[in-house]
Amino acid sequence: MLTPLLLLVPVSIGVTWLVAQGIANAPFDRALESNIQTLARLVDTDNGRIKFALPQPAREILGSDEIDRVYYQLLDVHGTLLSGEREVPYPGTDDPPVPGVVYLRDGQMHGQKVRIASLWVAGKPPDVPLALLQVAETREKQSVLATEIIKGVLLPQFAILPLAVLLIWLALVRGIKPLSVVEARIRERKPGDLSPLDESSVPLEVVPLVLSVNDLLSKLNDSIGTQKRFLADAAHQLKTPLAGLRMQADLAQREGANADELKQSLKQIGRASVRATHTVNQLLSLARAEGSGANIGRQPCDLARLTIEVVREAVPRAIDKRIDLGYEGAEAGSPGVVFEGNPTLLKELVRNLVDNALNYTPSTPDRPGVVTARVLADPFGQVLVLQVEDNGPGIAAHERELVFQPFYRVLGNEADGSGLGLPIVLEIARQHGATVRLEDAHPGQRPPGTLVSLRIDTRDGGRRPHGPGPHA
Secondary structure: OHHHHHHHHHHHHHHHHHHHHHHHHHHHHHHHHHHHHHHHOOEEEEOOEEEEOOOHHHHHHHOOOOOOOEEEEEEEOOOOEEEEOOOOOOOOOOOOOOOOOEEEEEEEEOOEEEEEEEEEEEOOOOOOEEEEEEEEEEOHHHHHHHHHHHHHHHHHHHHHHHHHHHHHHHHHHHHHHHHHHHHHHHHHOOOOOOOOOOHHHOOHHHHHHHHHHHHHHHHHHHHHHHHHHHHHHHHHHHHHHHHHHHHHHHHHHOOOOOHHHHHHHHHHHHHHHHHHHHHHHHHHHHHHHHHHHHHOOOEEEEHHHHHHHHHHHHHHHHHHOOEEEEEEEOOOOOOOOEEEEOHHHHHHHHHHHHHHHHHHOOOOOOOOEEEEEEEEEEOOOOEEEEEEEEOOOOOOHHHOOHHHOOOOOOOOOOOOOOOOHHHHHHHHHHHOOEEEEEEOOOOOOOOOOEEEEEEEEHHHOOOOOOOOOOEO
């Protein structure tokens, strides 16, 4: 702040000088106009000849004082000198003379700057000029007055400037002191302390900055908490398949084991490794979905095409489990099925819904399992719906909120799974501004089956950063 203050000093001196010149010129110009008008009354004519009688009071007016000299000049309309000083400069203008009007200008005489007043004396008729009268005065007194004005204005400024700098310095030191306190508090914090800063002890102008830092600390705290819970849950979920692998390996190595027992142990080892691999893949998918946040890469996505691809990939597995897997609804490329989203995450969402339906839908010769993926588009209402329906045991109403929590599994269900499929679906749906709904596929029947519906509002391209949570 000191630099602009110092830059203002020469600007202030220049402006003050111009103002002082104008103020000093004004009274001398008025006196010069008064003098020339007084002299103009002394110009007369006698038988067509110009008379100019200069009495003693007028001579005293034109007399020189201790500082300045006053010169006068009287010329006829042809420029012939009638009286006064010949050296007074002639007006350098091409404009026609206007009698009775005083013109002021700057000039030089005998190497000195002078202020010159010119007046065309009116003849008869009054609009005809009779003679040119000029009065010139040196400008020493005007310069002295301007200098005095400048001194009177600038000297207090030079006295006030250091005081202003001191006051600004003290104000800044006092104003920045709370920031130094905040800085010291932050430096003294332990690495794990993410509690918000106290905004009441900082200046009002800095409160928004502190609130922004507090918001960042809150988000960082939530992120670290989520990572800790994720790691704890992941470690807990991986213990079971790893312990099973170790136990089956020990059983296979025991003495006296026959070929059938060895085969059974190897079968259990294979099943445990598949479960561990599936859990790890699901954990990575959930971490990828949560880590994407609002910065997911978006591009036009055809939800019908993605769903059909997932269904085709799952057909071999459905055949192995003797489940009737199919797709119905909108065709790929039809109106209303394209919106802005991330194709990788959306395909992961559909895959988890189809895998869950295949995992938890039993199939017997008497009651074959049926899983249907469906895409419904309303191009006029700009709504897109993805549904995955099965005829399995369904999900009880009181558990429909719980199944969206990581690693939660419905009790009494022996199907292989990690409990991460629906949490992954919910996270990806949230990032696309979609809502997820669970309900019975066949209300009133036993078993009721499950219908999972994903509703996407395509009016904003699925760009809302936070979609609503699951709905029962």
